[in-house]
Amino acid sequence: MLFKTLYVTVDLYQHGIALDTPLNQCMGADSIMEVVATGANAKFKVGDVVQGFGGWQKYVIHNGGEVLWQTGTFPMVFPAYRKLDPAVHPAKFPYSLALGALGGPGMAAWGTISKVFNLEAGQTLLISGASGAVGEMVGQLAKLHGVKVIGIVGSDEKIAHIKSLGFDAGINYKQANDYEKMSQALQEVAPEGIDRYFDNIGGYITDAVFPQLNVYSVVAICWQLATQLETEPNTGPRLFPWIMFPRATIRGIFALEWFTQENWLALIEEVGGYIQAGKVKYHEVHYEGFDQIPQAYSTLFKGTEKTRGKVIVKI
Numbered sequence: 001m002l003f004k005t006l007y008v009t010v011d012l013y014q015h016g017i018a019l020d021t022p023l024n025q026c027m028g029a030d031s032i033m034e035v036v037a038t039g040a041n042a043k044f045k046v047g048d049v050v051q052g053f054g055g056w057q058k059y060v061i062h063n064g065g066e067v068l069w070q071t072g073t074f075p076m077v078f079p080a081y082r083k084l085d086p087a088v089h090p091a092k093f094p095y096s097l098a099l100g101a102l103g104g105p106g107m108a109a110w111g112t113i114s115k116v117f118n119l120e121a122g123q124t125l126l127i128s129g130a131s132g133a134v135g136e137m138v139g140q141l142a143k144l145h146g147v148k149v150i151g152i153v154g155s156d157e158k159i160a161h162i163k164s165l166g167f168d169a170g171i172n173y174k175q176a177n178d179y180e181k182m183s184q185a186l187q188e189v190a191p192e193g194i195d196r197y198f199d200n201i202g203g204y205i206t207d208a209v210f211p212q213l214n215v216y217s218v219v220a221i222c223w224q225l226a227t228q229l230e231t232e233p234n235t236g237p238r239l240f241p242w243i244m245f246p247r248a249t250i251r252g253i254f255a256l257e258w259f260t261q262e263n264w265l266a267l268i269e270e271v272g273g274y275i276q277a278g279k280v281k282y283h284e285v286h287y288e289g290f291d292q293i294p295q296a297y298s299t300l301f302k303g304t305e306k307t308r309g310k311v312i313v314k315i
């Protein structure tokens with residue numbers, strides 16, 4: 001099939017993909033594509049709109065099947081393309097949402113809340129990287145469970161933003177910029193301790209969180225941006241006594257494990273339903289035109305206000 005790319009994602013995970021992509025090969029990326037021509041055994045028909053790992057390219061030739069990614073440091077399988085139901089996209093939600101709140105970021109958030117965290121009212125949840133596409137969704141879904149939610153973000157404006165989404169409190173990591181200051185800030189906003197920690201960032205922030213974990217707490221590792229960007233020395237696991245005493249569980253989150261038809265339908269019904277009911281808000285920043293991809297991508301690393309929510313390029 002020949003696919004025309006409609007939207008591509010720019011995402012922090014592509015920093016790792018870029019390092020592992022051989023020269024002259026297309027940059028991998030989640031995308032929304034329309035089928036424009038088909039061969040005899042094609043899985044989709046002309047006019048179908050699909051979501052898949054089509055990459056940063058205007059046109060894609062592909063059979064729509066799984067692709068084994070072997071050049072990376074961690075071998076993995078990119079899932080088969082999936083047809084978007086026109087009764088959902090675009091009838092109820094824009095296509096772009098299938099790259100954000102109803103796509104991989106939404107699945108990472110919803111999957112963690114519904115399958116890992118087992119939240120109970122009265123617990124305290126902390127999120128690092130809280131103003132991003134994943135973090136703001138985790139916080140809003142958790143609030144529906146009656147949980148106290150705290151977000152760590154990079155500016156006071158972003159604290160105001162996450163509070164407007166229902167978060168109870170925020171910490172500005174650019175002010176709490178070392179272990180001691182972060183520890184103190186955490187004690188101020190969560191003297192009761194942390195029951196659930198959704199970690200996107202790692203580094204000194206996570207070091208400061210571990211000693212404040214409550215008994216039977218759960219830590220979800222969605223990513224470790226500080227390690228990835230090497231803004232902090234890659235010192236390896238540390239402070240593990242703070243995991244033993246509270247009998248905490250640390251669990252890696254990889255949204256691909258939840259990419260099943262059953263889960264996509266559940267995500268659309270549950271999170272899509274909350275969005276339609278106005279109970280959950282999503283934010284997207286759109287760039288337009290293939291040549292805007294580098295500009296859009298670079299905003300992820302600059303900590304600008306525009307990094308709020310999901311950044312998407314319309315091709």
Ligand SMILES: NC(=O)c1ccc[n+]([C@@H]2O[C@H](COP(=O)([O-])OP(=O)(O)OC[C@H]3O[C@@H](n4cnc5c(N)ncnc54)[C@H](OP(=O)(O)O)[C@@H]3O)[C@@H](O)[C@H]2O)c1
Nearest residue numbers: 012013108129131132133134153154222223253254255303
């Ligand atoms: N495990 C999985 O299955 C899975 C699925 C989806 C995404 N992810 C990963 O999870 C992370 C969050 O995804 P996302 O879509 O929410 O990303 P995003 O929308 O780009 O948000 C990430 C947030 O990180 C903050 N940030 C940027 N640079 C930082 C730094 N040097 N130190 C601390 N914070 C920094 C930014 O906010 P501030 O301006 O407040 O700093 C930004 O809002 C990404 O690394 C993504 O690759 C993992």
